[in-house]
Amino acid sequence: MIEKVITRFAPSPTGLLHVGNIRTALFNYLFSLKDSGKFILRIDDTDSERSTEEFTNQILLDLEWLGIKIDETYKQSDRLEIYTKYFQKLVDDGLVYKCFETAEELDIKRKRLVARRMPPVYDRSSLYLSESEIKNYIHDGRQPYWRFKLSGKRTNFEDLIRGDVSVDTSAQSDPVIVRADGGFLYNLPSVIDDIEMSITNIIRGEDHVTNSGIQVEMFQALGKKAPIFGHHPLLVDENGEPFSKRNSAASIKGLMEENYEPMAINSLNVSIGTSIEIKTFKSLNDIADKIDMGQVARAPARFSINQLSRLNSDILTQLDIRIISERLKGDGIMFDEGIWNVIKSNIKNISEYKDWDKIIKGSIKVDNLDGSFMKLAENLLPPEPWGDGTWGDWIARIKESSDKTGKDLFLPLRRAITGLSNGPELKNIILLMGYDKIKDRLSGK
Numbered sequence: 001m002i003e004k005v006i007t008r009f010a011p012s013p014t015g016l017l018h019v020g021n022i023r024t025a026l027f028n029y030l031f032s033l034k035d036s037g038k039f040i041l042r043i044d045d046t047d048s049e050r051s052t053e054e055f056t057n058q059i060l061l062d063l064e065w066l067g068i069k070i071d072e073t074y075k076q077s078d079r080l081e082i083y084t085k086y087f088q089k090l091v092d093d094g095l096v097y098k099c100f101e102t103a104e105e106l107d108i109k110r111k112r113l114v115a116r117r118m119p120p121v122y123d124r125s126s127l128y129l130s131e132s133e134i135k136n137y138i139h140d141g142r143q144p145y146w147r148f149k150l151s152g153k154r155t156n157f158e159d160l161i162r163g164d165v166s167v168d169t170s171a172q173s174d175p176v177i178v179r180a181d182g183g184f185l186y187n188l189p190s191v192i193d194d195i196e197m198s199i200t201n202i203i204r205g206e207d208h209v210t211n212s213g214i215q216v217e218m219f220q221a222l223g224k225k226a227p228i229f230g231h232h233p234l235l236v237d238e239n240g241e242p243f244s245k246r247n248s249a250a251s252i253k254g255l256m257e258e259n260y261e262p263m264a265i266n267s268l269n270v271s272i273g274t275s276i277e278i279k280t281f282k283s284l285n286d287i288a289d290k291i292d293m294g295q296v297a298r299a300p301a302r303f304s305i306n307q308l309s310r311l312n313s314d315i316l317t318q319l320d321i322r323i324i325s326e327r328l329k330g331d332g333i334m335f336d337e338g339i340w341n342v343i344k345s346n347i348k349n350i351s352e353y354k355d356w357d358k359i360i361k362g363s364i365k366v367d368n369l370d371g372s373f374m375k376l377a378e379n380l381l382p383p384e385p386w387g388d389g390t391w392g393d394w395i396a397r398i399k400e401s402s403d404k405t406g407k408d409l410f411l412p413l414r415r416a417i418t419g420l421s422n423g424p425e426l427k428n429i430i431l432l433m434g435y436d437k438i439k440d441r442l443s444g445k
Contacts (some may be wrong), residue, residue, distance in 0.1 A: 005037030006200050009063075010190065012044040013055035017062050019203075023269050026284075027232060029068045030270065031166040038071045045077045046184050050441035062252040062329055066262045067284050074197070076189050083184050085179070086192045086222060086337050090148070090303035098144035098175065100137040103315045122147070122173035136441035147174040147216060148188070149413040149422060155213040160203065160230030160293040167213025173262070187213050191218040194227055196364045203230040203293065214282055231334040231418045233273065238303070240425070254295045259262050259351040264312040273301025280314045309348035317344050326352055343388040356423075364419040368413055369444065376402060378415060391427030417441050 007028035011021055027277050041063065056075075063070060086200045101109075110120040127149070129137075138143070159165045159297040161443035178186040194202065212229050219226040226364045236242055255265060263281060270287050271278040275295035287349075316324075325335040332355055344369045358364075380397040381388055398404065404412075408436050414426055417438060423429070428439055 002202055005032050005035040006040065006198055007032040007037065007042040008042050008194070008197065008199050008202065010042040010044050011059055012047065013059060014050040015051055015055060016240065016253050017059055018243040018250045018252065019265065019269055021256075022062070022066065022265070023064065023235050023301075024204050024233070024254055025068060026066075026202075026266060026270050027230070027291075027293070030284065030288045030291045031201060031203060031230075031293065033284065034291060037200075039069070040199070040427070041070045041073045042193055043073070043075045043077075043199070044186070044190070045075055046186075046189055048077070048183070051077075057255055062256075064246055065256055066252065066266060072197075074193070075186075076193065079193065080184070082190055082196065087146075087184075087188065090221060093221070094149075096116075096146050096148050097127050097135060097174075098129075099147055099176075100134075100142045101126065102127070102142075104245060105219060119171055120173075124174065127174075138278075144392050145176055145180045147179040148177050148214075148221075150174050150214065153313075155216045157212065157216055157226065157229055160201070161232055161296045161299070162206075162209075162230075163301055165209060165212075165229075165231075167210055169213060169214075169217065172210060172214060187215055187218065189220070190244050190428075191215050195219070195222060199227045201228045201230065203232065205234050206231040206301075207234060218318065231294075232293075232296050233298060235269075236300045236301060238304050239307075240300070243303070250272060257306075257348040261312050261315045261349075264308055264315050268303065268311055270305075271296045273299065278307070278311075280311050313345070313348050316347065316350060324350065324353075333357065335443050338432055342432060343424050345400050346422075346424045359418050359420075361431065363445075365439070366415055366419050366441075366444070369416055370443075372443070373402065373404065373412055374416055374442045377416075378439055380434060381439060386431055386435065388427075391430060394430075 004306070009025040009028050011017060015206060017025075019181065029039045031037075041059075041183075043051075043056055043059070045056065059074075060070075087096070106122075109123065113120045122330075134144075137315070150172060152170040155169055157165055175187050176185055178184055193199075211233050212231070216226045234242055237250065252265070256262075263283070266281065266284060266287065267281045270276060270291065273296060275292060276287070276290050277312060289326045321337060324340060325337075327350060328335045331351075331354070334357075335353075336357065339357060339360055340353065343353065347353065347356070377398055380394060381396075382393050395409070402409075412427070414423070415421060417426060417429060417433070433441075
């Protein structure tokens with residue numbers, strides 16, 4: 001019997017999702033979609049102090065907007081009884097132990113090891129406490145926290161992206177799994193949920209490789225087989241800097257508010273650093289057909305806003321005119337198909353339509369124009385009616401009557417007419433504006 005593919009995305013609701021987080025979500029979703037499997041959203045909200053309902057709701061909105069369809073949704077804060085049951089099994093099997101060091105005492109131990117140029121690995125001193133020492137700590141008011149006892153051996157697993165991976169658990173501190181206040185930390189709830197939800201594949205950032213080695217031992221301790229892992233390189237920006245939840249500029253919410261198209265984000269996010277051609281895809285199903293985790297590069301993938309803008313522009317030129325009209329109408333803008341057809345190849349997102357609508361139909365103020373040249377151009381404006389040959393006729397007249405050519409000719413005209421240094425072809429812009437408005441622009445009105 002072939003096992004049904006079940007993947008999951010497990011964000012913590014402690015900030016806005018950015019394009020790096022979404023890359024992980026996309027890989028998991030597309031991997032399950034390719035095999036008609038299941039995709040689970042699991043909200044890692046065991047950190048009650050930092051987790052908020054606002055961020056949880058935004059995660060759901062972000063995924064829906066991007067077209068990522070969730071089959072099942074869970075909150076870890078609703079599953080504490082399940083974690084307690086599994087934790088008790090580890091206690092009964094002697095695979096976890098109580099610890100009593102304060103944060104300050106642990107910090108002193110770490111600093112001493114670092115000063116001796118030794119790895120700052122926990123020394124397991126609490127593992128060897130006698131019953132009387134434990135009673136004394138509790139009598140003194142110290143509440144125990146709990147660590148999982150690692151084997152101290154190498155943990156090996158096959159990675160979808162990295163191939164054979166080996167993690168030396170002797171170089172790792174026994175992970176804290178339960179705080180002194182009874183709260184669960186990341187590793188154990190994650191493993192328990194993966195067991196309970198029958199997760200078959202876990203695709204996540206390469207910063208989790210060590211966690212995976214630790215978690216493999218936890219799966220074994222609970223008598224279960226670990227899922228298949230895949231660790232992809234972390235996404236970075238154009239400068240090679242990693243993305244952060246504190247960087248709202250690269251958040252999905254921010255990109256949504258800037259009117260980027262969801263499939264532009266999806267297309268770029270999955271294509272960079274893989275064997276997939278960087279182009280615009282119509283749907284996530286189209287990308288799923290091409291995804292191959294074995295073809296994900298080992299080097300960090302660079303997410304470029306400029307590249308995103310180019311893909312976004314490509315999508316806009318392909319969108320049905322009725323979709324564009326409805327979306328702009330929703331923003332309270334009276335849509336003009338003529339304007340759209342002229343500007344669509346020169347804008348990076350749909351919000352720029354409003355700017356061009358004002359430039360073409362409204363009024364603008366441009367400073368530092370060459371008054372004598374503008375007067376000449378105004379006097380040489382061809383009379384109406386205007387047509388496809390009007391621009392060429394006008395430029396020919398100006399060239400005959402001045403020494404202006406190339407950039408010196410076209411840039412002043414563009415600035416006078418649109419107030420900008422670049423944009424759609426002026427031969428089309430002037431037809432939308434007409435004789436009187438062009439005359440007013442040249443005269444500075």
